[in-house]
Each structure stands twice: as structure tokens, then as C-alpha cells.
Amino acid sequence: MTKVIFMGTPLFSVPVLQQIIRDGYEVIAVVTQPDRPVGRKRTLTPPPVKVEAVVQGIRVIQPEKLKGSEELEEIKELKPDLIVTAAFGQLLPKDLLDIPKLGCINVHASLLPELRGGAPIHHAIIQGKPETGISIMYMAEKLDAGDVISQQKVEITDVDNVGTLHDKLSETGAKLLSETLPSLINQTVKRIPQDHSRATFAWNIKREEELIDWSLPGKAIYNQIRGLYPWPVAYTTYRDKTMKILKAEKVEVKHKKEPGVILDKSDRGPIVATGDSTALLIVELQPFGKKKMLASDFLRGAGADLAVGERIGSFNE
Structure with a gap:
């Protein structure tokens, strides 16, 4: 059975994790951001992915920063076959990218090379785009610059907001990953290099x-x-x-x-x-x-x- 480490943090990531589990892959650990203070009372709150992992009885790892951390060594010792990320919130260091034999892949909420970065859903609507989508790609050292494996377009209606589009893209990401993983594991996927000259960026909202x-x-x-x-x-x-x-x-x-x-x-x-x-x-x-x-x-x-x-x-x- 393929051993998978899943890395994600917000609600967007939860359906992706759930789909991997439903498809029968062995999720040996979930890596997510540390618990953070939330609200006026600054209540220490676990990220949504951690909540789901605990429900599923999966080991949780929460590094403040991966590079050079004890948690990175912990991940290496687990020897995953594949690492899947979806809105994890940190760049992966090269020595982590090199660990799994099937590579590290990311479920990204845009049609790459457009809207690389941490807020692609926000910027797609703000820019008035008629469509966006999901890209599943191999991860690289540069931000969202790896080869694309598969993509699926999603229409943006005139009444969509970040909440509604977030949900549509999250569900699409889970479904597309489910369709993509078998050929990736069989190593029959075609890698499509991104045209970096067409890259645009969706930085976190200021x-x-x-x-x-x-x-x-x-x-x-x-x-x-x-x-x-x-x-x-x-x-x-x-x-x-x-x-x-x-x-x-x-x-x-x-x-x-x-x-x-x-x-x-x-x-x-x-x-x-x-x-x-x-x-x-x-x-x-x-x-x-x-x-x-x-x-x-x-x-x-x-x-x-x-x-x-x-x-x-x-x-x-």
C-alpha cells in the first residue's frame, strides 16, 4: 500500500485529505501549522486539518518551520512513498522534496502558471476572471513552479465570492487528485513544464x-x-x-x-x-x-x- 504524508492547514485542505483516505491510501502522518490564537479572546485553536486528522486517528506533526527542524527529521524517518500538499502554508525544503520515491505533489487553486502564491482564490475574483481551476503539480524549490500533472477548470459566476468559490475548488481538487493518483503511482503521468514567462502571482492580501x-x-x-x-x-x-x-x-x-x-x-x-x-x-x-x-x-x-x-x-x- 502506498504510504502518504499529507500536508495542509485550512478548510480547503480537508476534503482533499478525506478523499485520500476514502481512496484507500495509507496516510501515515498529517503535517499542519501549529495551533494559533483565534478571536477576541485569543483562544488557542487547532487548524481544520488537525481536527480532521485527530478524528481519523492519524499522527499529527506541527512544525513552526520545516527547514532544519526536528519535525523534518521525524518526517524523513517515516519514509513516505508520496507527499501530498494542499494549502500547507510553507515552502518545502529541498531535502524534504527528495524524500518520497513518487515525489511531492501539490493541489493548487489556480490554472498555473497563473496566480501562483497564497491567495489565488481572492485574486481570481478581484481580477474579474471568468474562470479559474485546480492544478495538480510536482513541487519544486520555487513557489508553485513545478511541472503540472493535471488541471480542471472551474467557472467563476458573477455572484461567486471567496467562500463559494473556495468550496467549489476544494471539492474539485479532491476529485481531480483522486483521478490523478493512480497514474502517478503507476508512474505513467506526463509532466507538463510551466511556461514561466506567463506566470502571475497571487500574494497574500495586504x-x-x-x-x-x-x-x-x-x-x-x-x-x-x-x-x-x-x-x-x-x-x-x-x-x-x-x-x-x-x-x-x-x-x-x-x-x-x-x-x-x-x-x-x-x-x-x-x-x-x-x-x-x-x-x-x-x-x-x-x-x-x-x-x-x-x-x-x-x-x-x-x-x-x-x-x-x-x-x-x-x-x-
Whole structure:
């Protein structure tokens, strides 16, 4: 039986691990990130992959950093035939890549060589791409630069957000890996080198990328909002305080108002001017220091005095 070490951390990785187990491979260990403090109370919380591994009775290894660590030596001693990673969160050192006879492979949430890096789902939506997908590839020392084994496209609809697309890609990744592993184990797969000249990168989202610039076209802002939902969430300012914008809808409106101006107050929420004729109806928001709420509830409560003609945010904050 093929001995597999699985390496992953967030929810995206869990269906992939579950599929490997269902397919009958021997998962001899799971490697994941250390437990981290979560929430306002900073409660030490295990990553989702660890939770699943414990349920399955699988040995768990949690290195802070792999290179030169005791955990790396522990992995070497296990002598896996194959290492499978999916959103593990660390680059693998060369001496680890060389261990398994069948190699180290990664389930990556983009159509490589596009969107290499840690936030491909976010950037695919923010960039307004009509599709993305899953790539299963051999791992290399450089970030997401290894030869591709298989790929599967996934449509991005106009109402997808990071949460919905994450789930679709996670399920697709698990299924594609299941279809790919038999030929990989039989060593009949074809390796397809990536065209590195076409590589683009999807770095982890920075705080400044969460800020809405209302002078941008409405569609771009709409893509930003859904490309940051449900995490880390786009935000603007309202009366000099931060306000998170969780959900919005596009509305075509002819106007000559400055970006960020409240054009109207509908039953569902305020309609905000952007840099073109595509205004945005804010549907769900989170005022500073409060819980997230429907924009309609905000207008009936704390935002009851929000006036048409008032401006939120600014051109370049």
C-alpha cells in the first residue's frame, strides 16, 4: 500500500485529505501549522486539518518551520512513498522534496502558471476572471513552479465570492487528485513544464488592498468586495470610522455625483456612487465596533440619519 504524508492547514485542505483516505491510501502522518490564537479572546485553536486528522486517528506533526527542524527529521524517518500538499502554508525544503520515491505533489487553486502564491482564490475574483481551476503539480524549490500533472477548470459566476468559490475548488481538487493518483503511482503521468514567462502571482492580501477606492469603476469595486468576502472583508470609512462592506450589488445609475456619495436610500440599503455609471447597493455591512448586519437594519438603526448626498470614504484614502 502506498504510504502518504499529507500536508495542509485550512478548510480547503480537508476534503482533499478525506478523499485520500476514502481512496484507500495509507496516510501515515498529517503535517499542519501549529495551533494559533483565534478571536477576541485569543483562544488557542487547532487548524481544520488537525481536527480532521485527530478524528481519523492519524499522527499529527506541527512544525513552526520545516527547514532544519526536528519535525523534518521525524518526517524523513517515516519514509513516505508520496507527499501530498494542499494549502500547507510553507515552502518545502529541498531535502524534504527528495524524500518520497513518487515525489511531492501539490493541489493548487489556480490554472498555473497563473496566480501562483497564497491567495489565488481572492485574486481570481478581484481580477474579474471568468474562470479559474485546480492544478495538480510536482513541487519544486520555487513557489508553485513545478511541472503540472493535471488541471480542471472551474467557472467563476458573477455572484461567486471567496467562500463559494473556495468550496467549489476544494471539492474539485479532491476529485481531480483522486483521478490523478493512480497514474502517478503507476508512474505513467506526463509532466507538463510551466511556461514561466506567463506566470502571475497571487500574494497574500495586504491591509491596503482591503480599502475601497470609490473612484474606481463600480464593477472593479464589486469584484473587490466579493473577492474579500467572507475573509478578510473590504472596508471604507463612514464619519471617520471604519465600516466593513460585506455584500453589495451592482446598480446602473446615471449621475454626476462624486465617488462615495450616497445617491439614494432604498429599502435594502444605501446606493453609493463609484467612478462610473455602475453604482453599488450596499446589502450587508459591519459598522465600527458592531456586529455585521443587513444594510436595511443599519438604515433603521444607527444609520437612520445617513443622508442622500453624504459621502463615505474618499478618492484615495
